[in-house]
Amino acid sequence: MxxxxxxxxxxxxxxxxxxxxxxxxxxxxxxxxxxxxxxxxxxxxxxxxxxxxxxxxxxxxxxxxxxxxxxxxxxxxxxxxxxxxxxxxxxxxxxxGRPPEVRYRPVDGVNPRLQRLLDSLRFSPAIVKTATWEVVAWNRAAAVVLTDYGKLPPGQRNILRFLFCNPDVRAKQHDWDSVARFVVGAFRADVARAGLVSAVGELVEELCSVSPEFDALWRDNEVLTHAEADNVKRLHHPTLGLIALEQSAFSVDGRPDLHMIVYNPVDAGQAERIKALIEQS
CATH class of the missing domain: 1.10.260.40 (lambda repressor-like DNA-binding domains)
Incomplete structure (x- = not known):
């Protein structure tokens, strides 16, 4: 038939x-x-x-x-x-019987639909990052609570550079050692999946030369995934004090090389503190 x-x-x-x-x-x-x-x-x-x-x-x-x-x-x-x-x-x-390897494409930004989604999360910091951990989109809450990425040139919005080279960002981390270990392990997995190991060679060499901690973690060859991240991110904010944010990561539709990360306040009290800071700034 x-x-x-x-x-x-x-x-x-x-x-x-x-x-x-x-x-x-x-x-x-x-x-x-x-x-x-x-x-x-x-x-x-x-x-x-x-x-x-x-x-x-x-x-x-x-x-x-x-x-x-x-x-x-x-x-x-x-x-x-x-x-x-x-x-x-x-x-x-x-x-x-399996998907192809991720095909990486350089990203300058995100489409308006995704940016509107970020902006709708008014009091939850949210970012979109690439496989090489470059931040390419963010909302107002992320600029106020995390880093004001808009004040930085595109080439300086790499999360690893923030974590290992920026004393202010490092000081914000409640448990910098655990955060650094996860970021390096997940970065290693992301660039390998995207076929970008050689493409990030210059960045890796730079970080190894300026940060003994990164050099040691990179040599450990540990591989981690976003599922292994601590569910709660704790930050020492200069205005808010110690805050706790639930961390969730999502793949972007049609772009497996992009991830959206949302940091949601763990309770109503912390949400109100973040809301007040955003409205004042």
């Missing part, structure tokens, strides 16, 4: 089915291919040509033959078929 596209029902949701659907939606003329066609989209051999793989091998992939493709082949097919990031992830899940 077949469906209305003449594709066997048992193949719906398969790698071959997904590849066929992606290539049939593409306009051959856009890629310089001509000639009369009985079906819409690119031919198999045209996709293979664009992906620089064997037409026979690509045909086997659509037919469910030939075994699992390599990540490199899937990446070339993604490019050949002009897949979006969600489609790329879906292709890897179908072909290899």
């Amino acid at each position: 077949t469906n209305r596209l003449s594709i066997p029902i048992h193949s719906a949701g398969s790698l071959g089915d997904f590849l066929r659907r992606c290539r049939t939606r593409l306009d051959p003329a856009s890629f310089g291919f001509s000639g009369r066609r009985r079906t819409p989209g690119l031919r198999r051999e045209e996709v293979a040509q664009r992906a620089n793989i064997s037409p026979t091998w690509y045909t086997w992939l659509e037919q469910g033959r030939g075994g699992a493709p390599s990540p490199e082949v899937l990446e070339r097919i993604c490019s050949a078929l002009m897949l979006t990031d969600p489609e790329r992830e879906h292709l890897f899940m179908l072909g290899l």
Whole structure:
């Protein structure tokens, strides 16, 4: 039995089915291919040509033959078929049973929708950071309670630089040693996942040269995740005194290399203190 596209029902949701659907939606003329066609989209051999793989091998992939493709082949097919990031992830899940490695893209800021979400958290400091721990967005509460990132040039908004090179930021931490250990371990995991180990070499060398503590932690090779962070962040604020904030981290939709971190006051009393400070500033 077949469906209305003449594709066997048992193949719906398969790698071959997904590849066929992606290539049939593409306009051959856009890629310089001509000639009369009985079906819409690119031919198999045209996709293979664009992906620089064997037409026979690509045909086997659509037919469910030939075994699992390599990540490199899937990446070339993604490019050949002009897949979006969600489609790329879906292709890897179908072909290899796992998502692809995070593809890092430089970030200057965030979209207006995400910034509005940050701004809606009026009395909860919130930031968005990259895989290299650069702060690229923040709300008013973060500027007042944590750091006024807007007063710093983009290249100086790195959380590790704050923690290891800024005495004021270090003095705010209730348990600097634990915070530093977590930040270095999580940073190591994030840059490795994003394929950026070599890209952060200059930053790592700089921090190792100016901070013996960072140098020692980096040499420990410990790897941590955001799930292993202390749930409560305690800060010695120059105006508020000792405050406690519940810490939660979230991946940004469609951007696994971005994380939003929200610091929520642990009780109504501390929320009121933060509110009063924000309204006065």
